[in-house]
Amino acid sequence: MPADRPFLTDPTPDGTHGNGAVPPALFDLAVNRAAAALRGLRPAQPDAALAAWHARTRFARRVPLDAVKAALAAKPTGECHWAGGEAGGWQPGRAPFP
Secondary structure: OOOOOHHHOOOOHHHOOOOOOOOHHHHHHHHHHHHHHHHHHOOOOHHHHHHHHHHHOOHHHHOOHHHHHHHHHOOOOOOEEEEOHHHOEEEEOOOOOO
16 A cells, blocks of 8 residues: 555645536535535634545535535535535525435
């Protein structure tokens, strides 16, 4: 096993932009999983933690990091989930799938 494993390296700006259209369900999943990751980690630097999560999460790399950040910035307090793709919004309650 190599000493320098790629998932431990710092994320680069090259991997923060998706290419092509993002299916609504994939966008919802990325935003909801990012919110769960930040909730579980409670990082001192959320932007750095989110960039690292985005870089090492295979499906999330298909969704632009800036779009995920914008959705998370609008998150209300309380239990809610994102639904509706990029044009969607925060809905009350838990997501229908993890």
